[in-house]
Amino acid sequence: MSYLNAIKEAAVQRLVRQIVAIASNLSEEGFVRATYLAEALPIAPDQRAHVRKARELIRKKHPGMQLIQRALRHLSPNCRDHLVVNLFVNSIIFGQRKRALFEEKKRIKPPFLLVISPTMRCNLNCYGCYAGNYSKKDDLEVEVVDRVLREAKEMGIYFITISGGEPLIWDGLLEIFERHNDMYFQIYTNGTLIDRRLAKRLAELGNVAAAISMEGFEEETDARRGKGTFATITRNMEGLREEGVLYGFSACATRQNIEVVSDEDFVDRVIEMGCLYGWYFIYIPIGRKPDLNLMPSPEQRDLLRRRVWDFRRSKPIFIGDFWNDGPLVHGCIAGGRHYLHINSRGDVEPCVFAHFAVDNIKQKSLAECLQSPFFAAIRARQPFNQNHLLPCMIIDNPEILREVVLETGAYPTHEGAETLIGELHHGVRHYAKTYRKIADKVWQEEYSYREGPLIPRILIPK
Numbered sequence: 001m002s003y004l005n006a007i008k009e010a011a012v013q014r015l016v017r018q019i020v021a022i023a024s025n026l027s028e029e030g031f032v033r034a035t036y037l038a039e040a041l042p043i044a045p046d047q048r049a050h051v052r053k054a055r056e057l058i059r060k061k062h063p064g065m066q067l068i069q070r071a072l073r074h075l076s077p078n079c080r081d082h083l084v085v086n087l088f089v090n091s092i093i094f095g096q097r098k099r100a101l102f103e104e105k106k107r108i109k110p111p112f113l114l115v116i117s118p119t120m121r122c123n124l125n126c127y128g129c130y131a132g133n134y135s136k137k138d139d140l141e142v143e144v145v146d147r148v149l150r151e152a153k154e155m156g157i158y159f160i161t162i163s164g165g166e167p168l169i170w171d172g173l174l175e176i177f178e179r180h181n182d183m184y185f186q187i188y189t190n191g192t193l194i195d196r197r198l199a200k201r202l203a204e205l206g207n208v209a210a211a212i213s214m215e216g217f218e219e220e221t222d223a224r225r226g227k228g229t230f231a232t233i234t235r236n237m238e239g240l241r242e243e244g245v246l247y248g249f250s251a252c253a254t255r256q257n258i259e260v261v262s263d264e265d266f267v268d269r270v271i272e273m274g275c276l277y278g279w280y281f282i283y284i285p286i287g288r289k290p291d292l293n294l295m296p297s298p299e300q301r302d303l304l305r306r307r308v309w310d311f312r313r314s315k316p317i318f319i320g321d322f323w324n325d326g327p328l329v330h331g332c333i334a335g336g337r338h339y340l341h342i343n344s345r346g347d348v349e350p351c352v353f354a355h356f357a358v359d360n361i362k363q364k365s366l367a368e369c370l371q372s373p374f375f376a377a378i379r380a381r382q383p384f385n386q387n388h389l390l391p392c393m394i395i396d397n398p399e400i401l402r403e404v405v406l407e408t409g410a411y412p413t414h415e416g417a418e419t420l421i422g423e424l425h426h427g428v429r430h431y432a433k434t435y436r437k438i439a440d441k442v443w444q445e446e447y448s449y450r451e452g453p454l455i456p457r458i459l460i461p462k
Contacts, residue, residue: 009094012041016089020080026069031058043093066316071276076244082206083246086184091158098156108367110155115341115352118145118172120165124190126224128254130353131165132288133414138345142172144362148342149180151366161186163352165344168193177205186211188250190225191233194240203243210240211250211279216260217269234273241274248277248318253304254294255283262307267315277318280304284353284394285424286417292427295395298435302442305389326391327447331383334393335375347413350378353394354401355417356410374408389439389447394420396435398428 015037023034035055039048058065075083091112099110120134149160160183167173167187177185184207191212194202202208215221218230240247249270251261260266261280270278282301283294296304305324312319326332333339334351341349347357348369358374369375381400383391390396393404402421404410412418420428 008042009089012093013085013089015041016084017081020072020084023068024072026072028058028061028065031065031068041093042097044096047092063314063316067276067318070316071246074241074244074274074276075246076203076206078206079203079244079246082181082184083209086158086182086207090182091184095156095158100156102155106367108155108370109336110152110157110370111336111340112157112338113159113161114148114152114157114366115161115163115339116140116145116148117163117165117341117343117352118167119170120344121169122164122166122190123169123192124166124225124229126190126288128224128252128283128288128291128294130284130287131163133416134165134287134343134355135345135414136165139170140342140344140346142175144346145172145176146179148361148366149176149183153180153183155366158183159186160184161188161339163188163341166190166193168198174201174205177208181205181207183207185209189213190229191236192229194236196239196243199236199239199243199245202240202245209246209248209277211248211277212237214249214251214261214270216251216257216266220257220260237273237275246276248275248279250279250281253280253282253296253300255296255300256294258282258296258300258304262304264307264311267311267317267319271315271317275317278320280308280319280321280324282323282395285428286353286355286394286420290416290419290424292424292431295431298431298438301435302438305442323392323395324389326388329388329391331385331388331391332378332393335378335382336370337379337382340370340375343413345413348372349413350375351394355413355420356401356405357413358408358410372408374404374410377404377408387439387443389443390432390436395428396432396439398425398432 019034019037022030022037032055035051035058038051072080103109117131118140120131121136152160162173162185166189168189186209188211191210194210212233214233215224221230222228237247253261282296285292285295301324305321308319308321308324311317329338334354341352342361343349346360346362348359348361349355349357359369359372361369378393384393384397384400393400402425405421
């Protein structure tokens with residue numbers, strides 16, 4: 001980095017810290033002043049528009065203001081500083097510019113984030129686990145992960161999700177967090193291993209957020225994850241809260257539990273437990289004993305969409321809905337468009353749930369993997385529909401997944417992965433056809449009224 005760029009980056013970091021300090025008085029006036037300062041940051045025009053929109057929502061007493069207040073109260077100074085500098089400054093502000101320069105020079109467009117699963121070993125044995133059929137004998141070496149992260153930063157990627165398996169089993173995890181303390185990490189974890197000692201260590205590192213798996217309340221969580229799991233993660237969340245570490249929930253919605261995890265009582269409960277964010281994923285028939293009957297029905301999937309939007313209007317928590325949020329990101333984000341997945345053997349997959357690959361990160365650089373014929377074939381077809389409520393090539397457009405796998409000779413990354421384009425293909429196509437009838441009607445009535453990131457028409461202020 002040049003001396004001049006170093007000075008500019010230091011100035012931006014000082015300004016961002018000043019913004020956080022002003023917001024920390026937790027008043028509406030402070031938040032509004034902070035948004036005016038944020039507009040002076042070197043951000044893209046669309047990001048500046050988001051800042052102005054945030055100011056408008058603050059003045060309207062949107063629950064988002066309460067979320068910021070909760071975060072400022074909950075996070076330790078070190079965790080708050082890393083969240084702001086690593087995620088918002090390094091990843092979003094500087095990272096965006098760095099990614100654009102890399103694309104200009106190398107003709108390779110970097111994604112926003114990487115998902116890495118360094119191990120598929122786990123201390124639980126949940127039915128329907130999407131990662132349940134991966135080999136448990138293969139762990140990524142620390143040196144491989146370290147090299148990938150260094151290559152990622154050269155591209156402008158500073159946000160990394162760590163999944164598995166149970167990532168906290170992997171011996172090199174804390175070392176990686178420490179080596180790359182300028183990056184921000186989110187770990188998807190079952191939460192059972194986060195004792196007070198580990199919570200304290202995560203607080204010292206500051207650059208890690210934990211997304212803890214829940215299936216609902218105690219009955220639903222223990223039924224899938226084992227008796228006593230809910231009590232353990234409740235206790236461990238309390239330890240994270242006391243140490244000031246950022247954490248949230250991750251819910252796999254199935255036909256059996258979707259009514260529970262999408263209910264207002266559940267969201268109120270996780271807020272009480274200290275969750276500042278949450279992710280919803282719908283069950284995909286891949287991994288351990290794939291079962292089409294565990295998938296939420298098309299009607300249930302749309303119910304989740306509607307309830308999530310209602311929570312966004314009324315609850316002080318950030319919630320993401322991995323499939324139903326297709327309108328916000330213009331369809332599928334896999335195949336390196338915005339993210340990719342590296343599994344524990346090093347196979348580079350387009351998506352955490354699409355278990356096929358043509359490259360292994362141990363033999364090729366990250367840039368070379370992004371240019372693979374497999375990923376190129378996926379990106380050439382994105383978005384797969386003009387209706388972004390149908391974003392997925394696995395369950396909404398299964399013919400696309402089958403087509404690109406056969407076209408490029410992609411191999412299944414574990415035994416049984418091929419069933420998605422084989423024996424399960426007919427059932428998935430039937431699901432896609434049934435859900436399309438609902439999604440097309442909703443898209444026409446609620447979304448297809450303007451360009452840009454789409455939110456339902458009913459949420460647009462009159």
